[in-house]
Amino acid sequence: MTMQLKPGTRLYSAVCETELMTIRAPADPIAVTIGGVDPVLDAGERPGAGEVVEGHGGGSAMGKRYVDDAGTLELLCTKAGEGAPAVDGVLLGTKDAKALPASD
Amino acid sequence: MHLASLLDMVESGFSDRALLEGPDGPVTGADLGRLASGGATTLSPTGGLVYVGENHPLLPVAVFAAARAGVPFIPVNYRLDDAQLIELIDRYPDADVLTDEASAPRVGAHRDVRVLDDWLAALPSSAPIGEAPDDDTAVAVVLFTSGTTSAPKSALLRHRHLMAYLLNTVTFGGASPDEAALVAVPPYHVAGMANMFSNLFAGRRLVYLRRFDPDEWLRTVRDERITNAMVVPTMLVRIVDALAGRTADVPTLRSLSYGGARISERAVRDAVRLFPGVDFVNAYGLTETASTIAVLGPDDHRRAIESDDPDAIRRLGSAGRILPAVEVEIRDDVGTPVPPGVPGLIYVRGEQVAGEYATGSVLDADGWFSTRDRGWLDEGDYLFIEGRADDTIIRGGENIAPAEIEEALCSHPGVKEACVVGVPDDEWGQRIEAAVVLEPGASVAPEELVDHVRGRLRRSKTPDSVVIRDALPYTPTGKLLRRQVLQELSDDGGTPSTKRED
Numbered sequence: 001m002t003m004q005l006k007p008g009t010r011l012y013s014a015v016c017e018t019e020l021m022t023i024r025a026p027a028d029p030i031a032v033t034i035g036g037v038d039p040v041l042d043a044g045e046r047p048g049a050g051e052v053v054e055g056h057g058g059g060s061a062m063g064k065r066y067v068d069d070a071g072t073l074e075l076l077c078t079k080a081g082e083g084a085p086a087v088d089g090v091l092l093g094t095k096d097a098k099a100l101p102a103s104d
Numbered sequence: 105m106h107l108a109s110l111l112d113m114v115e116s117g118f119s120d121r122a123l124l125e126g127p128d129g130p131v132t133g134a135d136l137g138r139l140a141s142g143g144a145t146t147l148s149p150t151g152g153l154v155y156v157g158e159n160h161p162l163l164p165v166a167v168f169a170a171a172r173a174g175v176p177f178i179p180v181n182y183r184l185d186d187a188q189l190i191e192l193i194d195r196y197p198d199a200d201v202l203t204d205e206a207s208a209p210r211v212g213a214h215r216d217v218r219v220l221d222d223w224l225a226a227l228p229s230s231a232p233i234g235e236a237p238d239d240d241t242a243v244a245v246v247l248f249t250s251g252t253t254s255a256p257k258s259a260l261l262r263h264r265h266l267m268a269y270l271l272n273t274v275t276f277g278g279a280s281p282d283e284a285a286l287v288a289v290p291p292y293h294v295a296g297m298a299n300m301f302s303n304l305f306a307g308r309r310l311v312y313l314r315r316f317d318p319d320e321w322l323r324t325v326r327d328e329r330i331t332n333a334m335v336v337p338t339m340l341v342r343i344v345d346a347l348a349g350r351t352a353d354v355p356t357l358r359s360l361s362y363g364g365a366r367i368s369e370r371a372v373r374d375a376v377r378l379f380p381g382v383d384f385v386n387a388y389g390l391t392e393t394a395s396t397i398a399v400l401g402p403d404d405h406r407r408a409i410e411s412d413d414p415d416a417i418r419r420l421g422s423a424g425r426i427l428p429a430v431e432v433e434i435r436d437d438v439g440t441p442v443p444p445g446v447p448g449l450i451y452v453r454g455e456q457v458a459g460e461y462a463t464g465s466v467l468d469a470d471g472w473f474s475t476r477d478r479g480w481l482d483e484g485d486y487l488f489i490e491g492r493a494d495d496t497i498i499r500g501g502e503n504i505a506p507a508e509i510e511e512a513l514c515s516h517p518g519v520k521e522a523c524v525v526g527v528p529d530d531e532w533g534q535r536i537e538a539a540v541v542l543e544p545g546a547s548v549a550p551e552e553l554v555d556h557v558r559g560r561l562r563r564s565k566t567p568d569s570v571v572i573r574d575a576l577p578y579t580p581t582g583k584l585l586r587r588q589v590l591q592e593l594s595d596d597g598g599t600p601s602t603k604r605e606d
Contacts, residue, residue, distance in 0.1 A: 008109040008238045010116070019116045021109060023271060062117060063277040076276055078116035098428055100273050101401040102306075103361050103387035104299045104334045 001038050002029035011039040011075065011085075015050040018060040018081030024074035032075075034060070035083020058084035058091060066092040105267040107171035107244050108236045110305065111137055117277050118307045125311065126162050126224075136164060136304075142227040143169025152176040152196050152246065155220070155291060156189065156211050157204025159312040162224055163291055164300055166202055171244065171263075174237035175199075178246040179291040182207045183580055188256075190214050192248055195258060195462070240264040246462075247294055247391050250579050258462035261294075265394040268455035269298070270305045272429035273396070279308035284356075286333040288313045288321055293581050295364055295387075298395035299334050308332060318346035322354065329356040334387075337367035338582035344374050352379050363387035363396070365582045366491065366507060368514035368521075369421050376409055388423030388489060390475055392466075394456040398432075398487050400424025415484070421511065422486040423479075430454035432487065433472065434480055447480040447505070449493055478505060495586055497526030497534050504536065504565055506586075512560045513538060513553060513570075518546035523576050524567065525590040537593045538567040541576055548572075 005011075005025035012019055013034035020034065032039065036053025040046055059082050060066070066075040066085045074095070075085055085092045114123070118133030125131065131139070143165055147153055153170040155163075155177065170177040178199060180192050193201065193215060201217045211217050240263040248256040285303040287310060289296040303310050311328045313321060316339050325333060335343070340362050343352075360375075360382050367386075376384055383402035389395045400422060407413065408420035426432040433441050434448040442448045451472045459466050459473035467473050478490040490496075490505035497504040506524035513522035521541040526534030542548055550570040558566045571593070577585040 006238070007105045007240065008112070008236070010112055021113050021116070023105065063275050076113070078113045078276065100427070101361075101383065101385045101399060102302075102332055102359050103273075103363070103385050103396045103399050104295055104302050 002031045003038075003041075004029045005032070005073075010041065012041070012043050012046055013037070013039055013081050013083050014047055015052050016060075016081030016083040017079055018077065018083050018085070019079035020060070020066070020075040020085060021078050022074075023065065023076050024072065026070070026072040030073065031088050032073075033086050033089070035081070036086070037083070052083045056084050056086060056091070057082060060084060065095040067095045068092060105271070106236075106238050106240045106242075106263045107168065107266060107301075108174075108238065110267065110270070110301065111140055111168045111171060112236070113276065114304050114307075121281055121307060121309075123304060123307070123309055124161055124164060125309075127221075131162070131165075133307075136168065138229075139165045139224075139227055140168035140172050142229065143223070144172035145228055146223070147173040147175060147200050148198065149173060150175065151198030151200065152178045154178045154180060154193055154196055154199045154201045155203070156180045156182050156193070156201070156207045156217075157220060157291075158182065158206070158314045159287060159291060159296070160204065160220055160314070161310075161312050162220075163312065164304065164310065165224060165227075166220065167245075167297075167300065172236065174239075174242065176243040176246050176260075179297070181248065181290070181292045181580075186210055192256065196246075240267065245297055247292065247297070249391055250581065250583050259391045259458070260460045260462060261297075261391075261394050261458050262460075265456050265458045266297075266301060268429070269394045269396070270301055272455065273427060274302045274305045276305055277307045279303070279306040281307075282329070283307075283331040284309040284311055284328055286311050286313065286321070286325055286328070286330040288316045288333065288335055288339060289364070290315070290581065293336075293364070294389070294391040294395050295334060295336070298389075303332070316342075318342040322346065322352060325352075325354045325357055330354070331356055332359045332361075333357065334361045334363070336364040336582035337362055337371070338365070338578055340367065340375050341371050344371065344378060347378050350378070354379070354382075357382050359383045359385060359402070361385035361387050363389065365584065366489070366510070368511060370514055372405075372420060373409065376405060386422075386424055388487065390477075392457070392459050392473060393430075393452060393454075393475075394458055396427065397430045397452055397454070397456070398423040398426045400486075415482070419482070419484075419486045422482070422488045424487065425485050426452070426487060427454075430457065432481070442480075444481050444483050447478055447490060447503075450475045450477045450479045450487070450489070495525075497524070497536055499526065499529075499534050499536060499564065500532045502564055509536065509538065509557060509561065509565055509567065512557045513540055513567075515560070516548065516553060516556045518542050518548035519553065520544075521576050523584055523586060523589045525586055525593060527590065527594050535568040536566070538570045539573045539576060539589050539593065540570060541573055
């Protein structure tokens with residue numbers, strides 16, 4: 001299933017604890033999954049059953065930025081889980097933000 | 105992105121983590137989300153939320169309530185006199201007004217106000233789930249410039265500027281659950297806002313000092329097991345004074361950042377010595393740039409203090425390097441970029457650079473913002489700030505930065521603070537005069553200080569006169585009121601221009 005994302009759209013995994021925040025999104029709808037399964041847009045819609053699909057179990061890590069190759073999509077993980085985010089079945093890579101000393 | 109999304113992230117990432125300490129105990133990320141959503145329903149959907157008061161442990165509830173309601177948060181300096189305060193608040197006639205207990209009678213005589221504690225105590229416990237605002241081009245925070253050179257201007261920071269700063273410089277969830285940040289800067293200062301947003305984004309517990317006091321600051325760092333703190337230079341100097349040479353007993357403190365005004369290198373060295381093992385960070389930024397745009401990091405401080413490399417030592421007096429997501433250019437008076445080592449006006453550009461007032465944007469066609477600060481870059485891209493362009497002294501056609509002379513004066517062991525200004529002079533256009541405050545118990549003749557500077561700088565940069573003062577005038581957030589010093593020195597009038605052989 002494709003969905004239209006925009007900055008601020010929250011994604012909740014249907015099969016694990018993962019929660020993602022959309023930082024940057026392409027103009028058109030995309031087929032995003034977490035743990036290989038379509039995510040839901042509201043925590044209350046989580047089915048409460050289901051499993052991470054094989055090959056999508058790499059997990060998500062708090063604070064990591066997940067990006068596509070085109071650089072049009074960026075999802076920030078706000079809650080870690082067992083499932084990994086993907087678009088069109090392809091696992092997303094991570095972008096390493098440069099660590100800066102805390103100035104405030 | 106919108107600050108309402110930041111609140112979503114805090115709720116998601118730190119639902120069980122204590123981030124604030126309220127009157128009824130710890131406030132988790134989930135609590136903050138609930139309280140702010142409840143608060144949003146009490147606000148008028150237009151106009152804004154004005155806050156007049158000191159820091160408050162639950163200040164973020166008000167800030168995020170405004171974000172959730174889709175209205176700007178407008179913190180006003182509670183130390184202003186009644187007329188100034190009312191003038192600023194009345195720029196926002198439709199805004200809701202919250203105050204602390206002490207400011208309520210003053211503001212309440214003129215506008216309807218709610219006391220923050222009362223507002224918090226009466227927040228609806230379950231808020232209706234409405235559509236969260238997401239227009240990141242809307243104004244998130246209005247701050248008033250300090251008005252040291254002119255009437256305060258309303259600087260506008262839009263959601264996208266503040267979020268760009270966070271996303272480009274802070275790691276979400278980067279703090280471990282035992283970390284805590286102490287906010288000592290008042291809410292109406294950009295650093296007070298940045299302090300709050302970036303520590304919540306990192307997942308670091310926030311502890312507020314209602315108002316700064318050096319002993320209270322030291323006690324709170326120790327008692328609350330503070331790991332990170334940010335102060336303005338006058339606060340750092342007062343903390344060092346309060347220590348009176350003793351090493352600070354703050355075993356949990358890891359990082360101490362300072363910024364917001366100039367500080368003498370000697371004051372930094374004194375502080376570093378009394379806080380062994382603490383990482384020092386110097387941050388340079390402006391209200392109009394949504395906080396920090398350049399950083400001198402802990403390694404730079406260590407190199408300057410431990411090594412004998414002249415470049416490393418010199419860089420302790422710099423603002424460090426510009427953030428990766430910000431561009432900087434030094435330009436001459438006609439707008440042409442100048443090479444490293446040459447001073448000029450500092451221009452910056454980047455996603456966090458707002459450069460906008462209520463009267464309109466001051467960004468140029470290519471998005472550059474003139475900071476109105478003068479400075480230069482060295483070969484290693486370290487940015488040296490000379491001060492406000494308006495404060496530059498022009499003596500006999502030569503541009504002279506007060507900062508360099510002040511630094512030379514402060515390098516004398518008997519000098520605690522210095523302010524150098526250009527006093528109108530028939531012969532030179534401006535002559536250089538200095539007002540200095542001596543270290544307690546020090547006795548130094550003005551002539552000795554003139555000689556001291558002459559030994560370090562060339563003759564044209566040597567003060568024509570030096571007067572000793574008991575104190576220099578500062579704003580509460582540590583900005584030196586040069587105009588006031590200039591006024592006093594000009595009014596003295598009797599000081600004749602020393603005829604010098606240049």
